[in-house]
Amino acid sequence: MPFLQRALLAGMLSGALGGLLGSFAVLRQLSFFSDALGHSALLGIALGVSLGLDPTLVLIPFAVLFALGVNQLARRSRLPGDALLNIIYSSSLALAVVVLSRLPGWKGGLQQLLFGDILGVTGRDLLLLSALLVVTVVILLLTGRRQVLLTIDESLALSRGVASEAQRLLFVILLAVVVALSIKAVGVLLISAFVVIPACASRLISGNFRLYLLLSALCGAGCAVIGLLVSAAADLPSGPSVVIVQLGVFLLALLLAPRTGRVVS
Amino acid sequence: MVETILEVSHLTVRREGRAVVDDVSFQLRCESDTALVGPNGAGKSTLVQALLGILPHHGGSVHLLGHRLGPRGQLGAAVRSQVAYLPQTLSLRGRLPLTVAEFVGLGWDPPGPALPWHGAGARSQAVRTALTKTDCHDLAQRLFSDLSAGQQKRVLLAFCVVRPRRLLILDEAQAGLDPRASDRFHDLLYQLRRSEGWTILQVSHDLEMVRRTCDTVLCLNRSLRCSGSPDHALSPHQLEGLYGRGYVPYAHRHASGAAAPSP
Numbered sequence: 001m002p003f004l005q006r007a008l009l010a011g012m013l014s015g016a017l018g019g020l021l022g023s024f025a026v027l028r029q030l031s032f033f034s035d036a037l038g039h040s041a042l043l044g045i046a047l048g049v050s051l052g053l054d055p056t057l058v059l060i061p062f063a064v065l066f067a068l069g070v071n072q073l074a075r076r077s078r079l080p081g082d083a084l085l086n087i088i089y090s091s092s093l094a095l096a097v098v099v100l101s102r103l104p105g106w107k108g109g110l111q112q113l114l115f116g117d118i119l120g121v122t123g124r125d126l127l128l129l130s131a132l133l134v135v136t137v138v139i140l141l142l143t144g145r146r147q148v149l150l151t152i153d154e155s156l157a158l159s160r161g162v163a164s165e166a167q168r169l170l171f172v173i174l175l176a177v178v179v180a181l182s183i184k185a186v187g188v189l190l191i192s193a194f195v196v197i198p199a200c201a202s203r204l205i206s207g208n209f210r211l212y213l214l215l216s217a218l219c220g221a222g223c224a225v226i227g228l229l230v231s232a233a234a235d236l237p238s239g240p241s242v243v244i245v246q247l248g249v250f251l252l253a254l255l256l257a258p259r260t261g262r263v264v265s
Numbered sequence: 266m267v268e269t270i271l272e273v274s275h276l277t278v279r280r281e282g283r284a285v286v287d288d289v290s291f292q293l294r295c296e297s298d299t300a301l302v303g304p305n306g307a308g309k310s311t312l313v314q315a316l317l318g319i320l321p322h323h324g325g326s327v328h329l330l331g332h333r334l335g336p337r338g339q340l341g342a343a344v345r346s347q348v349a350y351l352p353q354t355l356s357l358r359g360r361l362p363l364t365v366a367e368f369v370g371l372g373w374d375p376p377g378p379a380l381p382w383h384g385a386g387a388r389s390q391a392v393r394t395a396l397t398k399t400d401c402h403d404l405a406q407r408l409f410s411d412l413s414a415g416q417q418k419r420v421l422l423a424f425c426v427v428r429p430r431r432l433l434i435l436d437e438a439q440a441g442l443d444p445r446a447s448d449r450f451h452d453l454l455y456q457l458r459r460s461e462g463w464t465i466l467q468v469s470h471d472l473e474m475v476r477r478t479c480d481t482v483l484c485l486n487r488s489l490r491c492s493g494s495p496d497h498a499l500s501p502h503q504l505e506g507l508y509g510r511g512y513v514p515y516a517h518r519h520a521s522g523a524a525a526p527s528p
Contacts, residue, residue, distance in 0.1 A: 027361055141380055141381060142378040142379070142380065143378055144381060145371055145374050145379070145381065146374075148361075148363065148371060149371050151361065152355060152356075152357055152361060152363070152368070152371075153352065153355040153356045153357060154356065155314065155319050155350075155352050156350065156352055156355065158317070158318065158319040158338065159317045159318075159319055159348075159349075159350035159352075160345070160371075160372070160374075160376060161340070161342055161345040161346075161376030161377075162376070203360075203362055206362045207362065207364070207406075207408070208362060208363070208364045208367055208406075209361070209362055209363045209364070209367050210367075211362075212362040
């Protein structure tokens with residue numbers, strides 16, 4: 001497959017995944033959590049490179065373990081969640097840069113890791129992203145209503161028999177895998193935009209939940225395609241181009257949204 | 266023989282090592298309306314959350330419809346769907362773009378994985394009926410997070426009544442309701458008991474309402490201090506024991522001069 005088509009497909013899949021999971025993540029106040037996940041991914045990559053292993057394969061288990069660890073820490077800690085996440089993500093970023101700078105044989109550029117390198121997307125990445133989208137859609141179809149109930153109120157969800165801890169962990173694991181697989185195209189610094197911006201734009205104009213999910217996924221995928229085309233045409237870095245398109249869509253939604261906060265129902 | 270819906274025996278719930286509900290035992294018989302009263306911090310919300318399995322319990326036992334609740338709140342799906350809970354407040358973060366009809370539909374769903382279109386026709390019919398019953402049909406397409414606290418309470422009641430149930434547990438349900446909505450709310454609870462055989466357990470601070478509508482009162486202050494008919498459990502003597510010396514049960518005098526019934 002030519003590289004541009006591969007890049008567009010990868011962007012579309014990452015965008016749709018970010019939009020779908022982002023719609024729940026934003027409402028559960030996990031925006032900053034996804035940011036920390038993205039930053040820590042660099043540490044996972046550094047770990048993979050220094051051990052001489054394939055970074056993508058190291059990154060998935062690393063991101064999942066990291067996400068579960070941070071999730072437990074945030075629930076038990078008496079510190080405010082955003083402060084705790086700040087400590088975790090800035091220190092993992094610092095550690096990763098130090099480790100990478102000490103690796104003499106490392107040929108990759110830090111710039112590509114931070115801001116995304118769409119040229120680096122392989123056929124295997126596409127396959128993994130496609131499989132992940134299928135898994136995510138099936139999980140959301142089967143458990144979406146319980147995830148919504150959990151987002152509204154944990155006690156109410158528990159009273160209806162929702163296994164809240166299992167559902168919460170399932171969601172955090174999914175989010176971690178999506179972040180780990182999207183890192184290559186989007187970059188460590190901007191991955192959380194894929195989770196947050198499409199969902200917020202969609203929230204501004206959606207009059208019901210089904211539409212909110214759908215628009216969020218479509219907005220994620222659409223912005224990625226437009227952003228990548230712009231990046232290819234104007235020779236701009238891929239991640240930032242997509243995020244600028246997302247910002248444009250968000251501003252448009254802000255303009256369109258009446259005070260009631262919705263235009264489509 | 267009168268069927269027992271809920272049987273609580275020597276229930277103890279600890280929080281951070283301290284017993285906040287201590288050795289509580291009582292039973293709810295079918296179609297009864299029982300009030301749980303007590304001062305702030307007496308453990309009322311903790312008790313109802315333990316009965317529902319929202320909080321784990323550390324001693325004693327709870328049987329719902331004859332089935333034992335696990336210590337960590339485990340309960341079979343069939344029993345679970347027979348019990349509804351109306352919480353004091355919702356955490357409802359981030360202004361969900363969720364319509365009232367979508368929210369009430371969540372109350373209809375059986376526990377366990379299910380595809381969104383499973384039972385769609387029956388669900389939307391049940392949602393319409395529940396919204397009509399609770400005077401919320403005009404709110405169906407509004408966003409739940411845009412509603413006032415009182416409207417949200419009515420919608421929560423619709424969430425509870427969207428399926429036939431045996432037991433309804435309410436935590437300060439009437440707080441935030443205007444007098445008309447409050448009356449309508451209690452009419453509906455009465456109707457649910459009389460025509461659909463529901464059993465009701467409600468946490469309340471409104472002792473006048475409790476006297477008027479409930480048939481049994483449980484007085485809780487960590488442990489069960491007394492229980493019985495409203496006349497017995499809400500006598501000045503018992504109330505002083507529950508709320509502390511010097512507590513005078515109020516008689517609310519209206520502009521017309523009609524006084525609320527005194528104990």
